Amino acid sequence: MIVEVIATSVMDAIKAEKGGADRLELVSAISEGGLTPSYGLMKEVLKAVEIPVYVMIRPHSSSFIYTEADVKTMMEDIHIAKQLGASGIVTGALNERGEVDEEFLHIVTKHADGLGITFHRAFDEVTDQLGALAMLKTFPQVQRVLTSGGQGEAMDALERYSALVKQTEVSHLAIMAGAGLTAGILETFLKETQVNEIHFGRGVRESHDYRLPIDEHKIQEIKQICRGI
Template sequence: MNFEVIATSVYDAQVAAENGANRIELVKDIDEGGLTPCYALIKEVVQAVNIPVNVMIRPHSYTFCYSERDLLIMTDNIRIVRELGATGIVLGTLNHNHTIDETALQNLLAAAGKLDVTFHRAFDEVIDQEAALTTLFEFPQVNRVLTSGGKKSVIQATNQIKKLRRLTDNNPCNIIAGSGLSIDNVKEFIEETGIKEIHFGSGVRIGGNALKPIDPEKVRAIVKVIEALET
């Protein structure tokens, strides 16, 4: 089981790593769904933790349909992320008809090289998730797809998550479930869906507030749930 936590600071990243998270998703502006953090923060977080750090590549929160200039900025950010030693990137590209923008994705992946790649929750805006996932299977660099099953909370989409997870059974691309998971519901959710990767943001923060720091006790509590399920 991979347990990923959103970090917006060096403190967040250290707390997540020290208390059992397996991977960091590093962002700024978490309340806007996460944007690309500054280079100094990327550098400091990479040096501060010994678990993988995947960096959000998202220049703005207006749309997931990107202009040529947007894509140039994203490509440059990917290059810098590589130079700073991060493990991976988190991105997503859509057409105006809510399908995967394959051309934009291919161009960004060309810049990514051997970086670990997550296709983020832009996936929750596609018209047909099964078809979109099949499209993403054509891009071997995409290691996982972050999704809430098209719902505000993944807890409302357990059947859809099961469908998507089954589609990945014979494919190296994984489904990582996020949005709405908490200490109280994660055990039942994992048991019901068979999911192997989970993603936490506000669910491990003080008071469940996305703008508050990570609560180490909540991170440890999630780890205990995972360990109990794996024994």
């Protein structure tokens, strides 16, 4: 089981690694769903930890439909993340029909050559998740999809997760669950869905508040639960 933790600072990253996180998603503006972190933050976090760091590539929170200028900005940020030693990026885009933007993915995979790719929760706004997943499976560089199963909370999408996991069973693509997961509900969630990657933001912070520090003991508890499944 892979446990990914959102980090917004160097201290977050250090605490997450100490708690046993397997991978970091590095973002700024966590209250807006995560935006691209600064050059300085990328550099210092990558110096501070040894676990893989995936950098959010998202220029704004207005929508997941991007202009040509947005895409140029995103490609520059991908180059920076790559130069600084990131293991991968977290990104995604939709077209005006509510589908995954396939042209965008072709551009991203070209520029991100050598980096892993997580397709983020833009996936939760597509009109047809199973159809979108079938298309994402055609991109070998896209390693996983971060999703809430199309619901506000992951626990409200147990059947959808099961369907998504089933569709990816014989592919390179993993389903990473996120949105409202905590140690208290984790065992039930994992047994019901069979996902093998899980993503935490508020669930590993003090008082489950994005504004408060990461609590490494919460990550340790989550890891212990995963070992027992």
